[in-house]
Amino acid sequence: MPDQKEKGGYVYILASQTAGTLYVGVTSDLRKRISEHKIDLREGFTKEYGVHRLVYFEVFGDILEAIAREKALKKWRRAWKIALIEKENQNWDDLFGQIVG
Numbered sequence: 001m002p003d004q005k006e007k008g009g010y011v012y013i014l015a016s017q018t019a020g021t022l023y024v025g026v027t028s029d030l031r032k033r034i035s036e037h038k039i040d041l042r043e044g045f046t047k048e049y050g051v052h053r054l055v056y057f058e059v060f061g062d063i064l065e066a067i068a069r070e071k072a073l074k075k076w077r078r079a080w081k082i083a084l085i086e087k088e089n090q091n092w093d094d095l096f097g098q099i100v101g
Contacts (some may be wrong), residue, residue: 009066011073011083013056016049017096020067023051026070028063038096039056053094056085 010030014023014037023046027033034054039046060066073081089095 009060009061009063011055011058011060011066011069013073014046014051015053015055015085015092017053017067019082021049021051022078022093023049023075024070026063026066028066030057034096034099049079054096054099055089055094057095057099060082066097 007028007045009026009028010033011024011026012030012034013024014034022028025033029045036042037046038052046052058069060069073084076084
């Protein structure tokens with residue numbers, strides 16, 4: 001992952017369960033943001049629907065590229081998002097351990 005001092009960014013997808021409710025987000029600090037989702041630190045969609053499992057993420061060297069990708073993914077059909085996740089994470093494993101370990 002890029003050094004946090006760089007203006008890099010991340011696009012991520014959270015799921016409530018395998019093929020469950022999906023959430024697409026963007027951040028400059030993936031560890032912090034996913035931690036916040038997991039403990040329901042912020043009010044909103046992920047807290048209301050129990051969407052806490054990190055099932056997909058992409059790394060970008062520029063936060064503006066990450067924002068553009070997030071906007072594009074949010075327009076995708078659900079089936080396309082599921083195919084994207086399953087291409088990289090067939091079992092819908094929680095990838096949080098990969099980013100904190």
